[in-house]
Amino acid sequence: MSTVTVMPTSLGGTRYKEVKEAMLAALTAQEWKGGEVIPSEKRLAERFGVSIGTLRKAIDELCAEKILIRHQGLGTFVAQHRRDRHFFRFFRVVRRDGERTYPAVTLVNFKKTKASALIAAKLGIESGARLFVFTNALALHGKVVVIDTVMLPEATFPDLTETMLRDRTDTLYNFYQDAFGINVTGTDERLRIARASELESELLKIDVASPVLEVERIAYSLNQKPVEYRLTRINTEEYEYIASKMKDGES
Amino acid sequence: MSTVTVMPTSLGGTRYKEVKEAMLAALTAQEWKGGEVIPSEKRLAERFGVSIGTLRKAIDELCAEKILIRHQGLGTFVAQHRRDRHFFRFFRVVRRDGERTYPAVTLVNFKKTKASALIAAKLGIESGARLFVFTNALALHGKVVVIDTVMLPEATFPDLTETMLRDRTDTLYNFYQDAFGINVTGTDERLRIARASELESELLKIDVASPVLEVERIAYSLNQKPVEYRLTRINTEEYEYIASKMKDGES
DNA sequence: AAGTGGTCTAGACCACTAC
DNA sequence: TAGTGGTCTAGACCACTTA
Helix, strand or coil, rough: CCCCCCCCCCCCHHHHHHHHHHHHHHHCCCCCCCCCCCCCCCHHHHHHHHHHHHHHHHHHHHHHHEEECCCCCCCCCCCCCCCCCCHHHHCEEEEECCCCCCCCEEEEEEEEEEEEEEEEEHHHHCCCCCCEEEEEEEEECCCCEHHHHHEECCCCCCCCCHHHHHHCCCCCCHHHHHHHHHCEEEEEEEEEEEECCCHHHHHHCCCCCCCCCCEEEEEEECCCCEEEEEEEEECCCCCECCCCCCHHHCC | CCCCCCCCCCCCCHHHHHHHHHHHHHHHCCCCCCCCCCHHHHHHHHHHHHHHHHHHHHHHHHCCCCCCEEEECCEEEEEECCCCCCCCCCCHEEEECCCCCCCCCEEEEEEEEEEEEEHHHHCCCCCCEEEEEEEEEEEEECCCEEEEEEEECCCCCCCCHHHHHCCCCCCCHHHHHHHHHHCCCEEEEEEEEEECCCHHHHHHHHCCCCCEEEEEEEEEEEECEEEEEEEEEECCCCCCCCCCCHHHHHH
């Protein structure tokens, strides 16, 4: 019976919420890592001093938030970002006929800079704090359609290098998870029309200042802290942005 | 013990799923209408021949899908679309500074026509089936920013008239619910850039063929049947489309 | 066969609302 | 005070996975 994880019954509302918070804390502390199995429900119920039913309610919510994944007969796992799994949860560009494909990513540039007041506010960091900024060109069906400009606080991604970004073998969010223990659990996105910059128009093979769909994204970690700021620009001549919940076959 | 609502234990998977389907059927049949309270959990458990826990699990899912709403001490209610409640669940246009406001709606035109093959496919009806088409201009902060063109199958909305649309006092989806018993429970949306038509440019006070954000929406009813097809066009100079889940204060 | 999560039960007690 | 939903329990039994 671990004293660290026993919870007061009086604070924070209900038992299962307390259990949920304790599990989020354990996940944030990387006690269990992406893709790993967590202890059985019986063990966790003992550890937290609650009944199985209560423990299950906490896990129910974590599964609904796609932080954990249950597999009957196997166990409960820490959700992992993978190209072949939850990729289309965050990548919402599809061809107009509905055809979905994985993008071929090319790193266009990478630099270290300092956060402007605007970016700092979005990321909840101090103005002037060190920042990584890099741009990816994403090709679908052999044609560049999407340009991502990604901004990451150095404090959250220490020692990130251009080489690490080039050598990653899976998705960006999988990389954040494996290399930095950062679990992206949700995003806020706002869409509007923008005009293609010179670099963008060149990569997208459209005229300068052509209208493109801009997506401003803030990605949040397990503890609801912003960890990534991203501006995406999409050529929607043949593709579009799909906003709704995917059906079960979201994969 | 009603024989109508007793369910076979063998079919359709699990007990609570069966209960959920039976409740969806009762809602579709308008046994309980929008805004009304449904029977207590104890009564429903007796009616369906399951324990309270099982009945609760069915209701849990219906609440998660925003079909029902629980109020402790009061009862469980059929969710109702209301300007002051779930309005921003489906209206996703906000000013760039984040300010949200209710649109002032003006009905621009209304006509009866027949479904093209394309529209018919989207609505799951037969090509050439009778259709209502109407256009609304939506003003935010005193300025027209959004143009909605809405298409409704006559078979689903019999005897709809222009007057009914003008005289409605709450939201469109509230009107569908009260006047036709149609509960919109979800939408699919796709976004892309389009060019303003002559009418749109006039209403939006922008040049003809200016780029506008187009949102193509299919709205689904309780039984997952498409009930509305809508093309929205947004001037994103001062406003934007917010794609992410709202926080709890979504109202 | 052993271990896992999935479902279901039959209650107890608590918190909130209305009268 | 009575009735509602909200939480929690301690188990039983089922279905699935691995060995």
